[in-house]
Amino acid sequence: MVKARAEPKQLGADPLPALAIVATDLKTRAAQLSADTQSDEYKKLQSEYLELKDRAALAPLVADIKAQIARLKEMEAITTALKTTAKKSITDKNKELSDRMVTDALRGRFAREIGKLKLSRMPVELRKEKDRQAVSYFRVALVENPSAKVGEILSEGEHRCVALAAFLAELVTAQRYSGIVFDDPMSSLDHIHRSAVASRLVEEAEHRQVVVFTHDLVFLYELRREAEKANRPIAFRNVRRQQGRPGYIENELPDKAKSGLEMCNALRSSLKTTRPGFDKLSDTQRTTFCKGTIGQLRDAWEQAISDYIRPVLERFDNKVKPTSMFRLGILTEDDVKRVMAAQARLSEDLHSSAQALNPEAVSLDDLLNEVKGLEDWIQSIRERQKNATKPVVN
Numbered sequence: 001m002v003k004a005r006a007e008p009k010q011l012g013a014d015p016l017p018a019l020a021i022v023a024t025d026l027k028t029r030a031a032q033l034s035a036d037t038q039s040d041e042y043k044k045l046q047s048e049y050l051e052l053k054d055r056a057a058l059a060p061l062v063a064d065i066k067a068q069i070a071r072l073k074e075m076e077a078i079t080t081a082l083k084t085t086a087k088k089s090i091t092d093k094n095k096e097l098s099d100r101m102v103t104d105a106l107r108g109r110f111a112r113e114i115g116k117l118k119l120s121r122m123p124v125e126l127r128k129e130k131d132r133q134a135v136s137y138f139r140v141a142l143v144e145n146p147s148a149k150v151g152e153i154l155s156e157g158e159h160r161c162v163a164l165a166a167f168l169a170e171l172v173t174a175q176r177y178s179g180i181v182f183d184d185p186m187s188s189l190d191h192i193h194r195s196a197v198a199s200r201l202v203e204e205a206e207h208r209q210v211v212v213f214t215h216d217l218v219f220l221y222e223l224r225r226e227a228e229k230a231n232r233p234i235a236f237r238n239v240r241r242q243q244g245r246p247g248y249i250e251n252e253l254p255d256k257a258k259s260g261l262e263m264c265n266a267l268r269s270s271l272k273t274t275r276p277g278f279d280k281l282s283d284t285q286r287t288t289f290c291k292g293t294i295g296q297l298r299d300a301w302e303q304a305i306s307d308y309i310r311p312v313l314e315r316f317d318n319k320v321k322p323t324s325m326f327r328l329g330i331l332t333e334d335d336v337k338r339v340m341a342a343q344a345r346l347s348e349d350l351h352s353s354a355q356a357l358n359p360e361a362v363s364l365d366d367l368l369n370e371v372k373g374l375e376d377w378i379q380s381i382r383e384r385q386k387n388a389t390k391p392v393v394n
Contacts, residue, residue, distance in 0.1 A: 105173050106138070113165035113172075116203075118196045119158060124150060126166070140166065160185070161193050168204065179209035186219040198222035202230050218316040220257055225314065255296065260304030264375045267296055271368055278364050290359040293367050297374070298346045304378050305339065311385060326391055330384040338377055345370070 058065065110126045123143040130137050140150050140162055151159060164185065171180065182201070186194055198219060201210050205227075214220060227234040235251075242248040255263060274289065281289065306315050308331070311324040345357050357366065 106169055109172050110165060110169040113169045113200075114162070116196065116200050117161045117165050118192055119161055119165065122154065122158075124162060126169075138166075157193055161197065164197065164200075168200065171204075177208045179211060180204070181211040181213070183213045184215065185212070186214060186216045194219055195222055195226075198226045202226040202232055205232055206230075217254075217257055220253075221314070221316045225317070255299065258303065260300050260307045260378050261375065263296065263300040263303055264371050264378070267293065267300065267371050268368065271364060271371070275364055283360070287359050290357075290362050290367065294346050294357055294359060294362075297367075297370050298343070300371075300374055301339065301342050301346070304374060304381075307378065308381050308385075323390075327385040327388045330381070330388050335377070335381070338373075342370075342374070 107126050114124060124140050125143050126138045127141045127146065128137070129139050142148050142150060142153065150162070154162065185197065201212065202223065204210055212223065224234065236253045238250040238252060238254045239246070240248050240250070240254070252258075252266070253262065255266065258266065271293070278286070278289075309328070311327040312321050313319075347356065357370070
């Protein structure tokens with residue numbers, strides 16, 4: 001071993017005496033602490049001991065304890081949020097804001113809407129009834145008799161107008177410009193309110209898209225007149241049945257609502273579409289088609305005459321415009337003869353006449369010529385009325 005290794009180093013000092021001294025000191029200290037359990041040092045050591053003991057016991061449960069702490073924090077946050085968003089506090093805040101800002105604005109706007117819809121005969125106003133569950137409730141009341149039930153006093157048409165005024169007032173104060181849809185809003189309205197509602201809807205169309213479903217031809221004319229007066233674009237859709245099935249849509253007015261010229265255009269389009277298969281129709285099919293076309297031609301002539309009178313009295317309107325009577329003076333004897341001749345050719349009662357159109361023998365070109373003749377007359381009337389000179393009254 002001496003050959004393989006160097007000479008071993010000298011061993012260090014023996015640690016036993018030093019350890020004996022430390023052990024003696026610890027025993028002395030322990031004896032002192034055991035003898036004096038009320039000293040501050042003892043209590044401090046006892047607290048450290050207990051804490052270490054608790055930590056040792058809790059070490060396996062650290063993950064569960066942290067999860068429970070997180071749950072308690074989340075529960076506290078939810079409790080705080082529930083208190084903040086309680087209905088009562090929102091209702092109170094809504095009442096405060098509506099009383100301060102919305103109520104007066106809504107009332108004022110409602111009063112203006114009532115005026116626009118010509119309901120000033122019996123003044124009404126909005127009165128706040130209550131605030132509940134974060135919503136403010138209003139009712140319509142008579143200005144002179146607030147306790148009376150409005151529904152028992154106003155007519156059905158007036159009641160509908162009041163509801164419309166309330167809706168438009170709320171719509172305007174909300175300051176949102178989404179589209180609105182009305183489903184036949186004109187039932188039970190007289191001509192005064194019908195005209196006022198049409199004017200108001202056209203006015204609202206300046207700010208948003210307004211869609212109106214109606215089967216009321218008179219109201220359709222009112223809307224069209226108001227839109228033309230305001231120079232506002234209007235798009236028509238005609239929803240009809242076809243072969244017993246509903247839901248077929250055409251991007252045009254129904255025939256009864258078209259002008260004479262529009263009816264001519266529709267007739268020409270229909271005749272041109274039918275031309276390729278016209279000669280293949282059976283006698284019954286051809287007769288049925290021709291009878292229908294002749295009937296539409298009669299309606300077109302009647303509408304053309306109505307269009308001629310339109311400068312003074314529009315269709316379905318009760319407003320006469322005497323200052324435009326000079327435009328009717330363009331009618332000549334030849335015009336009268338053309339109208340009478342057309343009525344004679346197209347009349348069901350005069351089919352025995354030599355000049356009458358016989359549905360069983362009429363050709364497609366005959367029908368197209370009738371359309372062309374009506375168009376020429378309408379264009380002639382329009383041009384002459386456009387160039388008519390208003391007489392000077394001394």
